[in-house]
Amino acid sequence: MKSQTGSATGRIIPWVLTLVRIVIGWHFLYEGIAKIVASGWSSAPYLAGSKWILAPLFTAMAGNQSVVSVVDFINIWGMILVGLGLITGLFTRWASLAGAIMLFFYFVAYPPIPGYMFGVPVEGSYLWVNRNLIEFFALSVFIFLSPGSQFGIDRLLQRWKSEKARKPVGEMPADRPEGVGRREVLRDLISVPALGAFAYALYRKRKWDSFEEKLLAIDGMDANSGATLLKFNYSTLKDLKGQVPKGVIKYTDKNGNLADFELSRLLMGGNLIGGWAHARDLIYVSKLVKTYHTDEKVLQTLALGEKCGMNAIISNPQMGRIFQKYRHEFRGKIKFISDCGTNLDFQQGIRMSLAADWDALYCQGEITDRFTNPEWDDPKKRTLTERMELIKAGLEEIRSNGKPAGIGAHRIEAIKACVDYGLKPDFWVKTCHNYNYWSAQTNQDWNDNKFDFDPEETVRYMGTLKEPWIAFKVLAAGAIKPEVGLKYAFDNGADFVCLGMYDFQIVEDVNIALDAIAGARNRTSRPWLA
Structure with a gap:
């Protein structure tokens, strides 16, 4: 047997x-x-x-x-x-x-x-x-x-x-x-039938590929799926024109000494990674972009951005887990800037961000907009002065931990209110875009379609401030072309620009930013303050 x-x-x-x-x-x-x-x-x-x-x-x-x-x-x-x-x-x-x-x-x-x-x-x-x-x-x-x-x-x-x-x-x-x-x-x-099977499989695949290429060459074919890989030629690292230049934000470290916080002129934005698409009335888009951005895709996006010379990303404290995974498991050098935006609670956002060891923190634009607005119906019934003191206390807490502290806003009136109250952050984070897109020119009420509510006054007033300015929403959440929005922001005084990008957009956007920065090198609207 x-x-x-x-x-x-x-x-x-x-x-x-x-x-x-x-x-x-x-x-x-x-x-x-x-x-x-x-x-x-x-x-x-x-x-x-x-x-x-x-x-x-x-x-x-x-x-x-x-x-x-x-x-x-x-x-x-x-x-x-x-x-x-x-x-x-x-x-x-x-x-x-x-x-x-x-x-x-x-x-x-x-x-x-x-x-x-x-x-x-x-x-x-x-x-x-x-x-x-x-x-x-x-x-x-x-x-x-x-x-x-x-x-x-x-x-x-x-x-x-x-x-x-x-x-x-x-x-x-x-x-x-x-x-x-x-x-x-x-x-x-036995290799004879094996090679024959391989040749047949290869022939069938090439035949389909050729057939598909012929279909795509026909004018109008596949018109309803034009946003596919088949229709676009995406830029890769070999197309990169150069590394994003750097600037420096001055701040005070834990020991009370003046320190430098180096930032690339173009920063990555975290809204797309987190699923905040600002897609107006397209209710499925936020879920779509969040589904696209798996952990692996987020890590790939950060790595590609770093390869292109970007050294920081602005996002929400909720993204602390994946960002720390990139830093500790993948030895990435990206700096993480938190907007501390958690349920309109600046102090809670600070605690969450410090626990995840974010590199710089600022008061989220929506928080600043509401806290500085005397007409805001505060559900906690705090006075305007009490809310301003919360912003001030937040900046002090951030600085006590040796981090750069900033203030963000969508409305220029919020920035003015902070300046009038005597608040002096290490940097400002303010929206900056024009209205040359159709959804900004309607007479309807605001519907997630505008983020800089007075572009001309933004440019004028930000030009009077001496702290570095990080401009965001420069494309009005995808309504403006990068070559237009980036040029507008840098030409009108922004020291840095935060831009939300998919991984397949990064190289192209970096190249556009390099051209915009070079074109604004000798700008007169506002001197470079970083």
Whole structure:
């Protein structure tokens, strides 16, 4: 009984090994061919994004175009040759060795360790062990397996050489195992149907891709889904014109010493990440953008922004968890600026923000707008003076913790009220946009369609203040084109601009901001105060 079981197992094992080898080979072969088909594919972004032990080497390689060309060639043709070798079972050991080396470098570039793999699309969740490591160990096994342990051309050649060397003299025709020989040859040529299946699958995919491209080339085709990846050419890091320049906000640290808080001139906005879309009457949009921004997508967005030179993001205390995950698990350098906007409770927002170790804090615009408005019906029945004292106390609490303290507002009257009350923040956060978009020109009541309620007075009055100004809502929540809104804000005195961006907009928006900053370098409306 044991003999029969062992015999059955012995027959199954070669088939299992052969199947595993072919599947891995299929993966390698398609990866190589896909990179040829994808026009403009380059390993540079992949190399530049690495953060583990070989990150300095990979970064240096990414910065040298000649080296990148060599790496691209090795990747593409290495994958193709390894794939062909594994599928056919030809030079299996050499193909396994080459494939294992490639997988080793893929693994060390982006190991599935918290902090080192973000930004790389994955089809599952990994912790230390991922597909690259699994295939690496599988190919390492094939390096040491004899060709006779699996079906393939190596085995066929081995058998042919062995039989040729041991061929007896005077062999009778009846002694020749022709039937068995044919069956063994057919087994060793299993790569033929495997390659055929691969070729057919590739043909079908390319046929659909070609058909789809033809449809998209027809004028008007796919017009109702024009916001898809098929219709837009998104900018990538290779299109980046340069890094966002920096400015400095002066503040007082815990020891009472004057300190510098360095900020990029363009800051990331957190509304889209948090799901606050300000989409007017499109009630599904906020839920849509929140669904889009999974933890992985938020981390990728922050990483891309940092690659472009942005070093800060403004958001709500509720986002503290994901931001700290980026900082501690992924070693990001982004600074987090909290608006302390929690149920119109500035003090609670400060406590939440300090608990999550935000880098700078300010009084949210909506809080300032209401607290400074003498006509606001305060549900807590506090007087105007009591509310102003809460803002003042909040600024003092922030400063006592060694953080820059700011004041935000949508209405310029709120800024004036704070100045008149003697409040002097380290920075202002004030809306700034024009009214050259249709929803701002209607005669209807406010409906989430305007955020700077007096653009001309904003520009005039902010020009009289000596503290740095972070302008926000410069696109009126997506109603104004970036090339218009960014230019308007920088030309009219903003020292920094906070801009909400999807990941696929970042490079393009940074390039537009670089042009706007350069154009406003010698502005006369308001000197640069940071």
